[in-house]
Amino acid sequence: MPTEKIAVTTAAGHELSGSLELPTGLVRGAALFAHCFTCTSQSKAAVAVARALAREGIACLRFDFTGLGGSGGEFGRAGFATDVEDLVAAGRYLADRFGDKILLVGHSLGGAAVLAAADDLGFDRVAAVATIGAPSDVPHVLRRIEGDLDAIRAGTTATVSIGGRPFELSGEFLDRVEATDLLAEVARLRVPVLFLHSPTDDLVGVENASALFQAALHPKSFVSLAGADHLLLDARDAEFAATVIAGWSTRYLPLRDDWPMPEEGVVVRSGHGKFGTEVHTPAHRFVADEPRSYGGDDSGPTPYDLLLAALGTCTAMTMRLYADRKGWPLEGATIHLSHERDHEEDCEHALDGEDGQIQALHRRIAVRGPLDDDQRRRIVAIADKCPVHRTLEGHLHIHTRAED
Known part of the structure; x- marks a missing residue:
């Protein structure tokens, strides 16, 4: 898939670093992917989902939250509220660039963030929301932090360990995490929701998905990621989740009216990347490209x-x-x-x-x-x-x- 490097400026003034996965052919809509807690936009799930959506004609932006990966700002002072603010800034960028409503997708805490961000972004700008392994309570992530949280709450900034990696956290970070009532946010959603969760997830139990599903209004759906781990480290699990989300999302991001099928013959339209094109026949659509060795993205036949x-x-x-x-x-x-x-x-x-x-x-x-x-x-x-x-x-x- 053609990939475009993106920088989005937040309300705080720093830039979020992202990669926009573009369809080889025409764009039917746009999606925003939020990665898991302390991960980056390079996680297997982020890359797999973004590229699966692009194959369905949906441009997908995967970006690094504040203070992570290539993004600016301080992670240790950010917290969940900043993640939501990041999503709103990135979502507005996508909505302004591609028009129409966008799809929100989030993994783990990123899933909780997209559920909370939908209301702030505005339901008039959100087509649907999909989550993978999302917790039903945001403070759940604090259980993964190794360090003296009581000292941090008392006003001391300290180094903690999260997933074996050191991070500087402040009391502001903990306050922002603990102040969120996610189930109440879900109950306010007025868009279609899809929950994907593994029944063998040992970091965020499947009971979290049950609570989220119960709180959400219809239309809502649940898909079991049987046998998958929380981070979807097995590429087959990541691809399965990506395929499900991509297929489900096309119901809420329909083909645009300016994509008419020709009554006869074949119509070829320029797409994205150096050589990407989309072919329309009276009954079918497919893409054509050139191999990487010749400067293409190898996303279709030559x-x-x-x-x-x-x-x-x-x-x-x-x-x-x-x-x-x-x-x-x-x-x-x-x-x-x-x-x-x-x-x-x-x-x-x-x-x-x-x-x-x-x-x-x-x-x-x-x-x-x-x-x-x-x-x-x-x-x-x-x-x-x-x-x-x-x-x-x-x-x-x-x-x-x-x-x-």
Whole structure:
């Protein structure tokens, strides 16, 4: 996926560092991802969810909360209220840039933060909220802090350990964490909510999901991440959660009206990244790209891949039609196609106004089924009669007209 580096300025004046995962094709909406407590936007869950959403046409911003990763500010004085303020600032950036309502997604304490931020951001700007392993009470995170919290409450700034990493915390941080009634925030939500939680989560028990689900109004949904750990360290768990959220969110971020299907032919529209494009047929949409070695993002087939695919699929269909008409027991076919050409040289010739040349297309065909030798020979021979083959070898003229 194409990735754009983003900096969002907070109300406190410091910048939040983020990565905006963009769809290769057109953008149907935008999403904001909040990472887990003391994690960063580089966590497996953050990257997996953001890129899964981008594959569905949803631009997703994953960013570092105040004082973490590449973001400015002091983590030790921030606390939960600052996380919510960060989300509001980032959410407004997305809403202003992409328009319409945005999706909020949060992992662990980030999940609690997006539940609390929806109201502050404004329900008119929020399409839906999804959480992964979120606690039902924000002070729950204090149990992960190793240090003298009583001394910090008394006014002493001290170094504590969170997940084996040292952090400087102040009394202000603890006050901001302990002052939040998350269940009351959830009860005020007026947007669709999805809760994902593992029943074997040993950091934030699944009873937290039950409490959140009970407090929320419909429409609300729950998905069990059976066998997953809290941080989704297994890439398969992170991908599963990402796929579920991406599929669920498309219900609340519908395709835009300016994405019409053509009545005939094919429409190709520029997308994101250096070469990203989106292809629209009367009934289908898909993306095309170039490999990373040529400066693309490798998020879809190349133009020559599509050319070979057109020949290969037409070949398979023609052989099937021929065998069926003859009543022959063709069970299937495998066609391997390749081409000889210098891709970079072809493009350079085209830019210079010269004729590039595809030297040759190679096609290897294997047919399956209880066929005799004559049937096999005749089925393979009919491949040369397929419409795409005849078009490529015929006298083809391409007429180009500029439009406003």
